[in-house]
Amino acid sequence: AQKITQTQPGMFVQEKEAVTLDCTYDTSDPSYGLFWYKQPSSGEMIFLIYQGSYDQQNATEGRYSLNFQKARKSANLVISASQLGDSAMYFCAMREGRSGNTPLVFGKGTRLSVIA
Amino acid sequence: DARVTQTPRHKVTEMGQEVTMRCQPILGHNTVFWYRQTMMQGLELLAYFRNRAPLDDSGMPKDRFSAEMPDATLATLKIQPSEPRDSAVYFCASGLSFEPGQRYNEQFFGPGTRLTVL
Numbered sequence: 001a002q003k004i005t006q007t008q009p010g011m012f013v014q015e016k017e018a019v020t021l022d023c024t025y026d027t028s029d030p031s032y033g034l035f036w037y038k039q040p041s042s043g044e045m046i047f048l049i050y051q052g053s054y055d056q057q058n059a060t061e062g063r064y065s066l067n068f069q070k071a072r073k074s075a076n077l078v079i080s081a082s083q084l085g086d087s088a089m090y091f092c093a094m095r096e097g098r099s100g101n102t103p104l105v106f107g108k109g110t111r112l113s114v115i116a
Numbered sequence: 117d118a119r120v121t122q123t124p125r126h127k128v129t130e131m132g133q134e135v136t137m138r139c140q141p142i143l144g145h146n147t148v149f150w151y152r153q154t155m156m157q158g159l160e161l162l163a164y165f166r167n168r169a170p171l172d173d174s175g176m177p178k179d180r181f182s183a184e185m186p187d188a189t190l191a192t193l194k195i196q197p198s199e200p201r202d203s204a205v206y207f208c209a210s211g212l213s214f215e216p217g218q219r220y221n222e223q224f225f226g227p228g229t230r231l232t233v234l
Contacts, residue, residue, distance in 0.1 A: 037225075043205065045225035091159065100213040101147040101221035103172065106159040 003027065004092050004107035011112050013082045020067070021077040021110045023092030032096045034075040035104060036066070039089040048090075051075055079112075087114045118142045120226035122208050128232045134196040137229045139208030140189055148191045149209040149223060150183055159207075165191065166213055198233045205230050 005024045013019040025034065036048040051059045051066045059066040067076040079086055089111050093104040121140045129135055141148050150162040152175075163173035163183040173183060180202075182194045195202055209223040 035222075043230070044227050045207065045209075047222055047224075050222070093159075095221075100166065101211040101223065103149055103161040103164055104151075104159075104223060105161075108158045 003105045004094055006092055006107035006110050008110045009108075011110055013079075013112065013114055015082055015084060015114055015116050017082055018078060018080045019082055019112065021079070021090050021092075021112065023075045023077065023107060025073050025075060025092075025094050027073075027094065027096055029096040032094055034066070034068070035093040035095070036064070036075075036077045037091045037093060037106075038086075039091065039109070041088070045091075049077065082114045084114050084116060087112060118224075120208055120210050120224050122206075122226040122229050124229060125227060126230045126232075128234065129198055130234050131199055132197040133233075134194065135198045135202075135231060135233075137193045137206055137208075137231070139191040139193075139210075139226055141191065141208070141210030142224055143189070145210035145212055145224075146188075147211050147213045147221075148185065149207075149211075150191070150193050151207040151209065153205040153207060153228070154203075162193070162206075195231075198231075200233045203231055203233050 003026050032053045034051045038046040049059050049061045049064045049066050051068045058068050063080045065078045089109045091109045092107040095102050123138045147166045149164040151159050153159045162175045165185050168185040185191045205228045207228045208226040211221050211223045
């Protein structure tokens, strides 16, 4: 069973607009972490934001925020004021368990294109 | 500026040849991961190590792939013999398994090795 689902293969957004990238996850472990990574055309993986399963508040990092809805098992990434440099692949990932740095399970990704 | 380094960045080889990819984790990191990215499968775990000990290599084809950490500053991934279906980008990532006061354990990715097997 797929643990991370990203239903949007591709998205377009106008420059300066906000955009939401969807991510749903599946786990029975009460302790888990959710990550978003950005992969530009250069190929590197850039960490954007993290949300822990016990975090009371939604995570925010600059123009990135995570809309965490635990009961619905969703962790959508919101990018405010889109810039041309935001055009990239975006991956949602999950790590289960509380102990240690364990492997990430990735979704298939969403390709975001920002239009001038 | 600490970062994970990987060599080579690009490798083109012929089917049947041995391929060795190297990774230097961030100094002090005790956990190293190997991921593979393909168009069809996306990003998937091949193997990972903690304190140089292999913890999980269930994602690797055992007959042709091997992963090792000869020392704390070097991780290697070998494919012998290579096949066209091994063509992919191979990422190494490193992190800490525990750091007091750290809210989470981020994984820092290297730039990847793009492997093409003809």
